[in-house]
Amino acid sequence: MACLLALAAAVAAPADNPPPADLPAFDCAGPFAGDASEAVLAARFGAGNVVFRTVPGPEGTTFKATVLFPRDPARRVEIAWKDEKRRRRPEHVSVAAASRWMTAEGLGVGSGLAAVEAANGRPFTMAGFGWDYGGTVTDWNGGRLARSGCRLLLRLEPTPGAPADDVDGDRDFRSDAPAMRAAKPVIYEMMLMFE
Template identity: 60%
Template sequence: MLRRLMMGLVLAGAMVSPLSAAGPETLPPFACTGPFAADTDEAALIRQFGRANVVFRTVPAAEGEMVKATVLFPQDRSRRVEIIWLDEKKRRRPGDVLVYDPGPWRTPEGIGIGATLAEVERANGKPFTLSGFGWDYGGSVLDFEGGRLAPNKLANGNGCRLLLRFSPPGAYEGDVDGDREFRSDDAAMRAAKPVVYQMVLSYGGE
């Protein structure tokens, strides 16, 4: 009886998708390779993350638009990822891969949601340029200035680039608002103490 019970538990465990019950430490890097590579599709994401963790639905986008996207871990905000396809009909070739919420997703350099200006500067190896706050694309990194996070050092020939967007915590009134460019080591920008609120792997540009 005990042997049959143990065999039953083993078989039941074998039927569970690797990531359906696994911890965050099993997630791959948030990178332009692996499950988010240029040639990925929804079928590959289902194989990687499990059918129950992959859905196709309408999601909000910039400037009040709604778009169709494949969503990973739709019931778990900490692991949620949205993939907007260049080929939406066949759900292949990612255009943008987006993470919004604090959680386990990290770039190969260790950047995650909540990273500070100083942490991203260290990962990049130098200061970078970002836009002012208070509009739809506010706080977006515009240029990594040839650092380690620069597109040509991340793309591996597939046209992918890492986009990071920053926002100051809580209510903010300062001198770094609007559609203007600022260096990350600018005194006013540092005083705002912004953190990364969105990470994007972009194959299509903006």
């Protein structure tokens, strides 16, 4: 029980949850900047930790991506390229599942709704649950997590067993709506989307 309380406190306070020391921040700068390339990633993380392969996409599709740390779920990152032939200029960068990557604000997979609102400095808008793009943040409403040129996209899902029927479906909800708070959503995927 004490471990669960400590975890809840860390998730609720993003400033107290810095990125792991062995990983840079999951951000639009650094290794995932708009001018990044597979060659730069191989130099930074080791050529043996970088592969190019087909990965699953939304709605049953697949696409080609560079995968960092393909055998390590905690460090795995998928990068789709605008210039796929030369594997440069990211289109999007994503982490999910057991990822340990964290934003500079201390958000990561498993961070809760309150932590996301605190990092943003205000409530935000997100899609309802129960469909392919369910739980996706659609608007930061002018908060601190809004970026230009590169968008931080978070996807959240309800905590198992929490009531979520009132926030299901292909429509938008405010994060501070009572029904959304009752669903106790947590981040399950983070993406950097480049314009």
